[in-house]
Amino acid sequence: MTSMTMTWVAVAVVAVVMLAIASIVLRQRRQRLRRRFGPEYERTLSQRDTRGEAERELRTREKRFATLDIKPLSPQARQSYRARWTKLQAQFVDAPGSTVGEADQLVMAAMAERGYPAGDFQQQLSNLSVVHGRTLHHYRKARQISGRAARDQASTEDLRQAMVHYRVLFEELLDDGDLADSDTDQPQPAAAARDDHPALHGDLRES
Incomplete structure (x- = not known):
């Protein structure tokens, strides 16, 4: 196997690994949003054109919520x-x-x-x-x-x-x-x- 061939094989392996990692990260992120928002996840999904758009909306809500000073009642x-x-x-x-x-x-x-x-x-x-x-x-x-x-x-x-x-x-x-x-x-x-x-x-x- 020539050095050029080995290089291309290595590139292909890295690409496959990166795609697998990206898929796992995306799935974990989606599962976390489903757990956190419950029925609101599906409701938001039904109101947006794509799943990606819906999930961006939910993450935006999380970021906005993090800026609020929510405190317990005495x-x-x-x-x-x-x-x-x-x-x-x-x-x-x-x-x-x-x-x-x-x-x-x-x-x-x-x-x-x-x-x-x-x-x-x-x-x-x-x-x-x-x-x-x-x-x-x-x-x-x-x-x-x-x-x-x-x-x-x-x-x-x-x-x-x-x-x-x-x-x-x-x-x-x-x-x-x-x-x-x-x-x-x-x-x-x-x-x-x-x-x-x-x-x-x-x-x-x-x-």
Whole structure:
């Protein structure tokens, strides 16, 4: 085998190895994004032309999230928020529409105190998706119902569902899961998929 042939063989081997390494790195990066964003990964993929574009969007969200000063709530603040939620549950029977509106405000107050910046709804979703990707659909559902309620187009059952949806994200915001290592799996949805107040009993149904 001539030296020239050996050189070309070596180049080919190096190229194959580099391609294999690149493939492994890409697969690991993709798996990490899937773990972190959960259903939001597929949702973003469905809204973009290519997988690469979707994954760049998710990495951009991660970088933006890293610049935020997200902090845990103090024990006193968590206790206060839970007391306020309990009060909302108690008033739901008499005023379901206004209670859902107050629940929305309470969730946003918890977000602000945790350090999430104020912004439009889509930007809020983008920020939340980095650590709440597995439960973010609950917040979307709640806001959709809240919007219908503002137009008097939501039934009492719809409003009850909105409260249950809000509660899932609310409980996560009161926890410290946001501060977990970005490469670890997200926590499972909060145990509040079913509320503890008699007026709100019932299985959460997806629509």
